[in-house]
Amino acid sequence: xxxxxxxxKFQVLKTGQSMTLQxxxxxxxxxxxxxxxxxxxxxxxxxxxASEGTTDKGEVPNGYNVSRLNKREFSLRxxxxxxxxxxxxxxxxTSRWLATGELxxxxxxxxxxx
Amino acid sequence: SQQGEEDPQAxxxxxxxxxxxxxxYKTSINNLQWYRQNSGRGLVHLILIRSNEREKHSGRLRVxxxxxxxxxxxxxxxxxxxxxxxxxxxxDGNQFYFGTGTSLTVIP
Numbered sequence: 001x002x003x004x005x006x007x008x009k010f011q012v013l014k015t016g017q018s019m020t021l022q023x024x025x026x027x028x029x030x031x032x033x034x035x036x037x038x039x040x041x042x043x044x045x046x047x048x049x050a051s052e053g054t055t056d057k058g059e060v061p062n063g064y065n066v067s068r069l070n071k072r073e074f075s076l077r078x079x080x081x082x083x084x085x086x087x088x089x090x091x092x093x094t095s096r097w098l099a100t101g102e103l104x105x106x107x108x109x110x111x112x113x114x
Numbered sequence: 115s116q117q118g119e120e121d122p123q124a125x126x127x128x129x130x131x132x133x134x135x136x137x138x139y140k141t142s143i144n145n146l147q148w149y150r151q152n153s154g155r156g157l158v159h160l161i162l163i164r165s166n167e168r169e170k171h172s173g174r175l176r177v178x179x180x181x182x183x184x185x186x187x188x189x190x191x192x193x194x195x196x197x198x199x200x201x202x203x204x205x206d207g208n209q210f211y212f213g214t215g216t217s218l219t220v221i222p
């Protein structure tokens with residue numbers, strides 16, 4: 001019963017490098033989200049996918065791209081990493097059919113951009 | 115800008131005491147949720163309260179909602195050291211906006 005799985009858990013990049021954060025959920029959820037968490041800022045939504053085949057911008061989408069590969073997978077790409085993108089990234093998923101409407105989170109991906 | 119703001123930012127209490135944290139939000143909601151985050155971990159859902167509810171209980175948790183004031187409170191009764199964590203409120207919609215969180219420390 002894996003829930004939401006994020007890879008990698010840790011990554012160090014140099015400014016200008018690119019990378020993709022992977023997220024997969026095994027709960028058959030239709031909606032998936034990417035957040036970043038910075039000290040004192042709480043969680044801020046980067047992008048979300050309300051259903052397979054759709055993606056939308058959140059509060060802080062600049063510098064990121066996403067792909068909803070299929071119902072299970074939602075990836076986040078940094079094309080040219082900047083030190084301001086140093087953060088902890090969380091993927092989450094949910095289903096509108098859930099009575100609790102809760103979000104299920106992965107354990108986070110800690111990214112440092114030098 | 116973020117939808118929710120928690121208050122206080124940090125709270126330190128003795129084990130056995132009650133902990134109250136507050137959340138204010140900006141726009142109309144269908145429901146409001148509270149989440150907990152242990153250090154270095156992902157967030158875990160605690161409780162959801164719908165806009166037509168004023169109070170909800172779950173174990174040692176009590177949540178209130180005042181839609182006229184756009185605010186909610188989370189009360190943890192008889193706190194334990196294991197309750198040490200950060201607590202976040204989140205408002206609904208497609209975009210699940212989170213607040214900045216309250217860091218709770220329960221001293222044994």
